[in-house]
Amino acid sequence: MKITEIEKKSKTRYTVYVDGEYFYILDAEILTxxxxxxxxxxxxxxxxxxxxxxxxxxxxxxxxxxxSYRDHSEKELYQKLRRNVSDEAAAHTVAKMLELGLLNDERYAEKLADYYLNQKQWSEKKSLYEMRQKGIPDEVARLALEACEVQPEDQIRRLIDTKYARYLGDPKGNQKVINALLRLGFSYGDVRAAVREYLEQIELEEEDEWQYE
Known part of the structure; x- marks a missing residue:
């Protein structure tokens, strides 16, 4: 076999032909x-x-x-690399990124746990699901979530106060809020208790206002 042509494709890449047929696109450094x-x-x-x-x-x-765009888990990076390169190249590169300190599942899990639980106010259940989707191992994800020490009751109250309070007060609105909170992964018992507590508080405030009129 013989390399019959090397055609410049871009500033640093060349198309290589073997026996007159396309072989591969190679960087100038590899050619050298x-x-x-x-x-x-x-x-x-x-x-x-x-x-x-x-x-x-x-x-x-x-x-x-x-x-450079965002953190990735080892599994997530490997899967993305495998779309374009061989298993060996992907695995070797993941190992290199670990060696350079650019990959760290524990560190990434801590960031995700804080973001999901404290900023987005998601439940642990939904947060765990999303972390799995990003390739974080279950044990690593659970430890990161537990370390945040977030109580679901507090999360639900904050969500009601900041996002859902305006819908509460009638049966249809109450159910809409309950369904929305359930979709965030909170348990039915916690959601019902928080909604009931909020409605009771509204009733007490209205009674106080009526007494002072």
């Missing part, structure tokens, strides 16, 4: 490192070596880009 030139005889093993080097480089570039 492996002394690749048009007209050289190559073996199947050498071509596989070039492809592996190209995939590893592509995986690392992609990983740096993704991690």
């Amino acid at each position: 490192e492996h002394h690749v030139r048009a007209g050289m005889e190559v073996t199947e093993a050498f071509l596989e070596q070039l492809k592996a080097a190209a995939q590893l480089r592509r995986a690392r570039e992609r990983a740096f880009y993704l991690l």
Whole structure:
């Protein structure tokens, strides 16, 4: 087999043809490192070596880009890399990101737990589900959620005060609020208790106002 043509594709990338047929797109550095030139005889093993080097480089570039945008779990990053590169290149790159300290499931889990529980006011149940979706291992996710020491009753009260209070007061509105809170993963018992407490407080305030009129 022979490399018959090396065609410039962009500033740093070249399309390589073997025996007149498309082989792969390689970076200039890979061409230089492996002394690749048009007209050289190559073996199947050498071509596989070039492809592996190209995939590893592509995986690392992609990983740096993704991690510059936001944190990822090990599993999440691996799955995204596998869309474009080999299993070996993806696994090697994840290991490299761990070595560089750019991946840390525990650190990422702590950030997500704080964001979901304290900022979005989601229940632990919904938060755990979302963390699983991002590839955080169950044990790591549960520990991070527990460390936040958030009480569901307090979360529900805050949600009612800041978001749902205007809907409470009639049966239809009450049910709408209950359904919304259930979708956030809170238990039916906690939701019913919080709504009942809020409605009772409204009644007491209205009675006080009536007495002073």
